[in-house]
Structure formats: structure tokens, C-alpha cells
Amino acid sequence: MRLLPLLLSSAVLTALPLNAQVPLIPSLTPEQTRTSVFEGFRPTKDPQSLKQAQPLANFRLHLEFRLPDQSATAAVQAGTGEPIALNAPPDATWHVLELRAEMTAGRPGFFETTIDGKATTAKPLSGSGKSNGPAADGLRFDRDFTAMVQFRSEGEGALFSFCRPEKWEPNAKMVGLRDGRLFFDIGWLGEISSRRAGLNDGKLHTAVLRLSNGRAQFFIDGRPDSAKDGMLKPDADGHTFQTSRGSGGFLGDLTKGAVSGIRYWERALNDSEAKQLSSGDAGSINTPMYQWTGEADEATFPRGIPGIPVPLTLTLSGGTEIRNAWVQPLDSADHAALIRGWNAETLAEGARIYSTLCVTCHGTESKEGSMPTSRRFHKDPFKNGSDPWRQFQTLTHGYGLMMPMPQYTASQKYAVIHYIRETFLKPFNASQYSAVDDAALASLPLRMKSLAAEQAPKEDPATQYERMNFGPALQWTYQIAPGNIAQKAIATRLDDGPGGVSRGRAWMIYEHDTLQAAAAMTGKFIDWRGVAFDGSHGTHSSLTGDLLFTNPNQPAWANPENGSWEDVRFLGRDGKPYGPLPRSWCRYEGLYRHGNHSILQYSVGKARILEAAEVVEYGAHPLFIRTLNVTKSPHNLSLRIAPYADGLQIDTSAPGTTLTKSAGFHLLTIPAAATPAQFRIGITKGADDATRAALINAARLPLDLASLTKGGPAHWPQDVITQGIPGDDNGPFATDVITHPDAAANPWQSWLRLTGFDFYPDADRAAVCTWMGDVWTVSGLTQQPLGELKWRRIASGLFQPLGLKIINGAIFVCCRDQLAKLHDLNADGETDFIECFNSDHQVTEHFHEFAMGLQSDAAGNFYYAKSARHALKEVVAHHGTLLRVSADGTHTDILATGFRAANGVCLNPDGTFFVTDQEGHWTPKNRINLVRGTGPDEFYGNMFGYHNITDSSNSAMQQPLCWITNAFDRSPSELVWVPKDAKWGPLNGSLLNLSYGYGKIYTVPFEKSGGQPQGGMCALPMPQFPTGVMRGRFHPTDGQFYACGMFAWAGNQSQPGGFYRVRWTGKPALQPIGLRFAKASVKLDFSDALDAATASDLTRYEVRAWDLKRSANYGSEHIGESALPVTAATLRDGKSLTLTVPALRPAMGVSVTCRLRGTDGKDTERILHGTIHQLGNP
Incomplete structure (x- = not known):
């Protein structure tokens, strides 16, 4: 039961006497929100300038105009920038201008215009919402001063x-x-x-x-x-x-x-x-000598959103006429879209909310509510308006005894309104059931685009990541203390209780590069900072509990070959060590799970060690116990338990060992002759000898840990059932939804932001990983159409996995700290051992350095991409690289460098790769790269990656297959080849690119010109996915395409996650699947036949070209963009279209727009964006 809405409404009701009233705030009709403007207009051919008397903030302008002849002109100006001409045919037709202007302090301002519903202009408002200080002559910064900001x-x-x-x-x-x-x-x-x-x-x-x-x-x-x-x-x-x-x-x-x-x-x-x-x-x-205050938001409409007011001016000449000119404040909700979006799901959501809260006072048609003064929706007239928008205002502001409902989002309010209309008004109270048509929706206030999307109310005071049960351990990067960061940490919960690691009271934090017990802690867990938790950039998670001890970022065990403590790990360019110690010294091998216990397995020299921690709570200072099982070692072993500190008490039960203080540490020495050994180490403060001995003897874990490495009881034994949703077959591609159990639909509140998947050999099942560290299986994929799906959680607590591959039935997961292999030791369907198959990963705390994608070749080698830091120079050798892990997991090779954020890897049949990259510093736009993978000297342009390149010119880097402008795809992810034997008809053998930014799929036709790949992208004719798609694979038996994805930031499609099957329906797609750029011509090969009669119509084609500037700045504007006239269009073989473009030139950006007609007589538009490096011969 969801109690939050009821509790919130109760809080509102009890805040006032029961007979108290909310101030009567009458709802407004759309017409009442409008203010007439440019009332000084007079019909004349003389020039006139009409300026709105009061500057306005965050508004919509509606204006109807007509240009009687060629001499007539009109221009509108918002702010102090350049006026925008209102271009329309000079005839007697009235045209409609719509302008939206937004600017608030601290956000870039912009305005956009449409004429007759067609977008014409989008430009920044002058000032861009930034604080621009006045001249400050006389300020000196080369002598004593104080500045406050x-x-x-x-x-x-x-x-x-x-x-x-x-x-x-x-x-x-x-x-x-x-x-x-x-x-x-x-x-x-x-x-x-x-x-x-x-x-x-x-x-x-x-x-x-x-x-x-x-x-x-x-x-x-x-x-x-x-x-x-x-x-x-x-x-x-x-x-x-x-x-x-x-x-x-x-x-x-x-x-x-x-x-x-x-x-x-x-x-x-x-x-x-x-x-x-x-x-x-x-x-x-x-x-002070100098004092300045920035711009502040102001409200210029009674119910408007405060912002930076800007002047509004209209200039006319030549007899231009205007009428029906008005402004309307922008709103925080997209009312028209929410009403248009009413469906069975919103009706069900409205029913849930109504039955939880509203029914108490308002009742139903068969049962009276508890407050006689409340409207009986099935028979009473509304007091404050019955149309949807005025009902929304009543829910938002309240009216009389009706309290405001701030706990609900706009979407939820409209869901309740939908339910009231369809359940009570339409069948019982028709006079209050107002019609909703296009004219009514067009009159509603528009949503202010720059506002953050309204979030759904929380089910409890915690956020989604705080509610999630991560299982008994969570592998992550944690700041142990200032200046002490455990980069590849494993937080293990030690106390009993539900809720997983984050709901505990005591933890041991390990670090698997150094094998340190980095900290023992009680109290609260972490501060939940970091991009995967609260979405913050430039942050990382820190421990917030009470620390009994901490260990530094240094080896826990001495080098068994020589007894040295010298840290010989890779030194980053910041002078700090990163990555694992040499395998001959020590190696983290994996994590067993048995019940709520976590057991580490690692080696030191030739000795293999099992270790588990627990806590015995006693008095003010609990006793932490480390239980270790050490196999036979040919060398003496030395373990630094903790730094020497006043009051810290260390005990051990290890016979034949010595416990001393050395170089500032409590040191345990284990002679080779004392191995094999099984023993415990107790660590506490403030307890006498007898108490400590009794507490160690109270340990619950067995001394022999091997019994916990055979597979334990399942953590998540139940399946979660969902229902697949078949797609619409009306277009060339249908999208079936493989419905996943979102956080509200699974018992562990697991946040399924999906980041990778692969199919099992039986083909009916897939394994899917999530950014929050889970792996799930889903079965029922071979159903046609999709029906019941069974989901099973099989692993948790992994470090931001962003790729998954199944090889011979074994699941491999690419995590930020390791390449993990999952083992089910007792065949109960759940992971008992997370093997660290490879831990060469060099991890820093920087938020941006993701480990992206996972592919494998026929020899068993693995491939993934490692991101560089955002806006900062490199630190470790893996920053901005394509990496290969050997089939046996023993070593990692750098295949290419100079990437910024390569979201995934495509392994080509010839052993080369396609790797995308994201716009940023030294990356003027998003791009697709064809990578040979020859080694670290193969450089792709990001000067902030790890390499020895000092030449920042374009000639020093490998050029991409294409640069991708933001409006076309703001964030590309992984490329996928369509198998030649797939069931995608004429697209078989084509190359696809997925879009995290826009939730689209594109074909990528390309060629090699003089050895340099060049080409472009064109979106498939299908609806966008509601989330950003990142990973895709073709099914081995049904031949259709499967894709999964997620949303975190910098994407337009904000559903947290999704899993889909995309089927070719057999209908023509008219998709470009081949291209050639030649001197004065562009040749496009289409998947389906075109109409020959219209193919030669030159008005159907547009070609534009531009360049970019690659620099240390973030991204690039289009430079020198121009239209390139098309002088001829020739269709051969029904599918090969050649456009003659005499001015065609090499360009970093080129767009080709084709308004095509298929042989079925239907018109469609295809837009291809790409890059021309050089022109071939015709």
C-alpha cells in the first residue's frame, strides 16, 4: 500500500482547522491568461516600430500577420539581439507566428519561433542568462587584495x-x-x-x-x-x-x-x-572598492514563472497587417501533451490515486463521501470549472475546503482528472463533460522547456538509490577519509537484517587493488554522492559512519618474494599509484556470497587466502573480526592490519605467528612454517583482555571458510512476472516492449537502468545488467507475439556494469573495476561467486571514466572502451582508450587512444572496430570512428586522453568516419552489424548505430575513399524509444533486433530503462544503405524502390555543408555553413539515386535531405548527416 499520498494530504488537512478554507483562487480560462500587445498598430505603409511597454519574462507570443506585397516586411525582436524576419508569401493569406522566450538567472536564455506551425528560428536570448559584470577599472590582482564571490x-x-x-x-x-x-x-x-x-x-x-x-x-x-x-x-x-x-x-x-x-x-x-x-x-x-550584484528573476505575469524580463519589439513596413496579438505566460507543465496522452495507463493511475485519497471526501456514484460539502462528481456541477485545465488549477491551488495537492505531479493530476471525466462525468454527469479538441488544446499555456522535468513523488523520504536493496555487498569507489580513496572498494555489510548493504549498521570496506581492509565502520553508510546516485558530476561517494580504523592506499601484504612494502603499481601522471599490484605479489580473485556473508578470495604469492569479516556488537566499541584461511606458502607472509593508534586493540588466534608494531602499523607476521593456517584477528577499542577473548570466541562464522564457498541459499528466489507488449505493425519496423520490472514492481526496489545484455545458448533467455550493479535473467523471448516474461535477479553489488557477454553459457560483465565472471555453484539459478576474471582496470574517483560495452572475438579475447576524464587531463594509461583483455584474463592491451567517452564497441568481421565518441573538449561534435586497433600510437584526437601526442592539429589524429551534429544525434552509443542472415530484409548486412541521446536507431552507410572511411547516418522510420538505447544484438534464431538502454543525464529520452525487440514488418523502409561522395555528386543506395516520376524533382532535395573547429573548448559551432544547390537527380535501378551537386566539397559536416516517394505513392523524408573527407571520381 502506498501511504505517502494519504499522509501528505493528512498533513495538509491537519495544518488548518477542519472548517478553514483555502483562499478562493478562481481558475482561469485560457483567454483570461492572455494580454494583448502591440495595440498601437495602425494600418499604414510607413515603417512603424511597436514596443511592448513592459519587458516580459518567460512568455509565449501569438501574432497573426499578412504581407500584402513584395515590399511588405515584418520582424520581431525578443531581447536585444538581432530581429527575426517574419518570412511568408506576400499574398492576402493570414499567417500565424508563435514565439516562445525563456530566460532565468543562471540558465542560458533562448527564444524560438514557428510560422504556420513550422519551426523557423531558435536563438539564444541576449545575455544568455549569465551575470555580466560592468567594467571594473582599477582592480589589481598583483598585490594584497580580498575578493568575495x-x-x-x-x-x-x-x-x-x-x-x-x-x-x-x-x-x-x-x-x-x-x-x-x-x-x-x-x-x-x-x-x-x-x-x-x-x-x-x-x-x-x-x-x-x-x-x-x-x-x-x-x-x-x-x-x-x-x-x-x-x-x-x-x-x-x-x-x-x-x-x-x-x-x-x-x-x-x-x-x-x-x-x-x-x-x-x-x-x-x-x-x-x-x-x-x-x-x-x-x-x-x-x-569595498568594487561591488556588483547580478541580474535577478522577476515575475511579469500574475501566475507566470519568474525570469529575466526582456523587451519585445515588432517592426513593420510596406503595409504589413497584424491582428490577434497577445502574450501568455509559460507554465511548468505541458498541459496539451498530458491531455493528448490520456490512455489506459493514465486511467489506471488516476483510479489508483482517486481510490487512495479522493474517494474519502468525494465518494463514488454508489457510495457517498465523508464530507457533505465536497462535490459529488457523478451529479454536482463544478464550482471552479469542469474543463481539464481548470480542474488542474483547482488541484494545484485548491479552492475553498479543497486543499492544494502539491504531492502530485502534473501528470498524476491529469491522470486523476482523466479518471473523473471517464468514470463519473461522461456516464452520469454529461453537462460537466467538456469537449477537448485541437483548438482547445492549442489555447493552453505552453510548457517552459528549460525547467527540469517534474519528478514523481517519493514513496518514502529516501531517494530511489537509497531505497534499493543492493545485496550484502556493494563494489564502488569510496572516499575513506580526506586524501584516502579506495578506488576499487568492496563494502561488505556485517550485521544482520533486511535491506542489503546500505541498511546496515556495521561494515568492513576492502580495496582489491591493494587487498587492504581499508576501513571498519559503524553507523551510517555513505553520503550517496556520485553520478550514478544523486546524478552529481565531479563528486564521489564518501563514508559517513564512525571509523574504528582506516588503512592507507598502500599494499596490505608485503611482497612475498622480498618482504618489501614498496608500492610498485602504475604511477599516474598525478604521482599516485593505480591499478593492481603485480600478479606475482598478490591478486584479488573474487567474492563468494553465502547468505548475508561475503567471503573474499585472493592470493599472496603462491598462497591462496579466503577472508570474511563480521562484527560482535558490544558496548561503545564493537569488535570487528577478520577470519582468514591461508593455504601453504613457500614464503613468509606479512600483513599490515591497521595503523598504530592510541586505544586500538588487536588480537589474533593464529598459532606460530607474531603480532608487532612496525613502521607505524600493527603487523602480523606468518612464517611459511605456520602455513596452512586458519585464524581470526579481532580489532576493537576499550575492552579488557578477557572481554576481547570472549568476543572473539563468539564469532558466528566458521573458522573453516571453505564451507561457505560451495553455494548458499538464494537471496532472490522468486521470479518477477511482467507482460510483454507487442508493437504496432503499421510501419516498416515494429517495437515490442520486453517489459522489465521497474523499481516499484520488484521486491528489492532495484533500479533497472539497463546497460548490457546477451542471449543464452537456448535463445529463449537473456542476461541483462544494470548500471546500479545488478544482473537479471529474462525468459520468454521467443514468443510470437510476446506474452508472459519471467525475470530473475541473479547478482547484485557490481560496480557500474556497462556491458555483458555470454560465452559458452558463462556470463561475463564489464564493470568499472573488473571484468567479472559469474558462477552459480549449486545450480539454483543465482550467482554464488563473482570471479574477478581480470582486474587490470585503472580506476580513479573521477565520475566520467566509465568502462563501456563488452564484445569478444573467436579466440575468446574481450574488448571494451574506457572513458577519459571530463574537461581534465589524463591521469592513468587507460583514460580514453580501446582495450583488449586476453582470453585467459591475464593481461590487458591498449589498442587505440584519444577517445573522450566511447559508449560501447562494435567488433567488425575483419577484426577492426567501430567506436563512437561524445562531443566535448577536443571533440567538436559526436563521432563514429573506424578503429584498426594497432596499439597506443593509434590516436583519435582527445588531447586529454593518455598518450604522448603533443601535436593538437587535425592531421595528427585519425579522422572519424563521420562527425555527428547535436541536433541529429546528441549522444551516440554502440554500433551493430545486421547479420546477412537476419530477418531484416533489404537491411541485412547493413551497419546500425544506436542513440542514447535521442532513443533512435540509424543506418550508417559508408565508403572508403583513398583508405579513409567516410559516410553518414540516417534515422530509421520508427518511433523513438522512451529511454536512451545503448546496447543491441540480433537474436540468433528469430533474426530480429534487441536493444536495451537507460537514462542518466544528457539525453532527451528520460525513462530510467527499457528492453525492446525491433521487428522488420516487410513494409518498405526507403532507408539509405549505401553511399558514395564523388566530385559534383552524391550517390545514395536505398533499401527499397523509389517512384521514378518524382525522383527527378529537384525541389525534393537539399544539401548543406559546414566545418567544425576542434579545440580545447567544449564542442564547436557550425563554421561556414552553406547550401549546395542540387542541379540534377537521376534514379537508376529504382533504388540508386545520384544527386548532381556542382559545389560539393570535403566538409566535416554535410546533410542530405531527400523528400522521397515510394512506389506505393507515399511520401516520406530521409535526412542523412555525415562527413566528406575527399571526393572520389564520378
């Missing part, structure tokens, strides 16, 4: 700078936000970075930078922070002070936020003043 941001960039905007150079100065930390940088000298992280949390922060005798120090939100000497260089001529503005080649403008105030003193304030100032109390500090 107030800001909020969820991104990064400059807060203020003293530099040239176009170029970063010596002695330039900047205070900015990067990876959630504040920094002060002096060009070519160095920087100071704040200790405090997480400042990109969207909250208001006040920071003070003080420079005193060359010593720079931050104070943040009332607390002193980092300090550094030597931060002094002379100011340079030509440098200017800027607010929120960055510098080319270093760091850009502030994103996703705004600076709200800056103050500057030409002296170094004392500590007391600086702390007071950074706490936000500036009133008592004497007058």
Missing part, C-alpha cells in the same frame, strides 16, 4: 577572471569551479584548489579569496580552507576583469549556474573578517 552552480567554469577572454596566457588570473572544487589559477605559475568539494551542488555558496604577501587562501561558507604561498605575479597589460567569463584554451564560462554578487577590497582582510565575510555577512565589513 557568491554563486550557485551545478556545472563548472569561471566565477571571475582577470585575463584576455580569447586566450589564456602567462600571469592571467582566474577564480573558478572545476570538479566541484574552487580554484585560483595564475597562468604559467600554478593554482590553489579548495579542500572542500561538492560546491557544484546547485546551492548558494559564498567564497572569499585573500592574497597577503603572496599567500593565497580561501574561506568558504564561513570556514577557512586551503592556502598556498607564492601566488603572486604582475598583472599583464590588456587583461580585463570579467564575471562568469572564462578564457579560450583554459576554462570556459560558468555553466549551469550564475554569480550573484562580487565585492573587492584593495587590502588583505584579517582572518576574522574573512570568515565573517565568507559566511555571507558583508554588512559589517567596511565599504
